[in-house]
Every structure is written in structure tokens, then in C-alpha cells.
Amino acid sequence: MTSLTPRTAFGIAAGVCGTLFLGYCIYFDHKRHKDPEFKRKLREKRRAKKAAGSGKRHITSFPNMKDHEAVQRFFLQEVQLGEELLGAGDLENGVEHLANAVAVCGQPNELLQVLQQTLQPQVFHLLINRLPNIAPRIVAHERKMQEDDIE
Structure with a gap:
């Protein structure tokens, strides 16, 4: 054995x-x-x-544009979220949040120049293409805010 x-x-x-x-x-x-x-x-x-849409586009609630502090908080939040999503590889939602930040920014031209230098060209192109879609959403949000104030 x-x-x-x-x-x-x-x-x-x-x-x-x-x-x-x-x-x-x-x-x-x-x-x-x-x-x-x-x-x-x-x-x-x-x-x-x-x-929740399982990762689809986020519906953003814009702040009251007359409240400077709320707009500033929203701007910083959207820039941070956009950077995080781009870093994670989610270009669609990252660009969406950066476009929201540009839309509420007090100096959008300067911000766009900075983004052009920091973002990859294809990402910046997506951002530029997304901007025209943001303005009507802000206008609709402002109208809704005014209607709520009237009631």
C-alpha cells in the first residue's frame, strides 16, 4: 500500500x-x-x-433662472456630472449634462472655449450639436415656473 x-x-x-x-x-x-x-x-x-429608464437620458429639472445661487449650484452639479459620465464612458449623458451647464452659464462662449480645449474633438462636436435642443427646454421650464407663480 x-x-x-x-x-x-x-x-x-x-x-x-x-x-x-x-x-x-x-x-x-x-x-x-x-x-x-x-x-x-x-x-x-x-x-x-x-x-427610472434603466440608463436612458436623464430628465433634468432646471432651476429658477432668477435665483442666482440655484443656477450656480445647478451649473456646478451639471459640470461635475458631465465630467463623471464622460470619464465612465457614457458620452450621451455626459454631453447632455455639459450642454445643460453651458445653457445656464453666464458666459457660455468662454466655457465653450475651455471645453473645446479639454474635450476630445468628437465629444465637443456632440456637445455643439446638442446645444440647440437645450434652449427650448429652458424656455418651457421658465413658462411653467411663471404659470406656477400665477396660480
Whole structure:
């Protein structure tokens, strides 16, 4: 009879531990999926994700353009969000937020010059193309704000 070498014993022990762990995972995964609360929570989570648009364009709520501090906070928030999204590779939403920042900026020409120097040419081109779509949204927001003030 041959004796087990330490290497063989370790291999057998690792195999047994791996099998036990896999069995543990399968058992609790099966138990979790049979739980009615799990299914309810999963449905709610999926509905919430679908309602949020699951990564589609964000609907931006513009500030009251007469409130300078609110506009400044919005501007900084949109620039930061735009930079973060561009850094993460989400060009569409990143450009959207930068366009919002340019739209509320007090000196848009200077900001556009800075962005032209810092952004990649194709990203800057997307930004320039997006700007004409932002102005009507701001005008519509201002009208809504005025209507709310009247009521």
C-alpha cells in the first residue's frame, strides 16, 4: 500500500471543501428563489429600474433662472456630472449634462472655449450639436415656473 503524499491529501481536501461550498451555495440559492418575499422584492426592483429608464437620458429639472445661487449650484452639479459620465464612458449623458451647464452659464462662449480645449474633438462636436435642443427646454421650464407663480 502507498501512503498519501501531502500534495495529494491537500488536493483531496480542497476538492471536498469545494464540493461542500458549491452544495451550500446551491442549497441557499434554491431556498432564496422559493421565498415569496424574494420574488416580490425582485419584481419591485425591476419595476423601479424600468421606471427610472434603466440608463436612458436623464430628465433634468432646471432651476429658477432668477435665483442666482440655484443656477450656480445647478451649473456646478451639471459640470461635475458631465465630467463623471464622460470619464465612465457614457458620452450621451455626459454631453447632455455639459450642454445643460453651458445653457445656464453666464458666459457660455468662454466655457465653450475651455471645453473645446479639454474635450476630445468628437465629444465637443456632440456637445455643439446638442446645444440647440437645450434652449427650448429652458424656455418651457421658465413658462411653467411663471404659470406656477400665477396660480
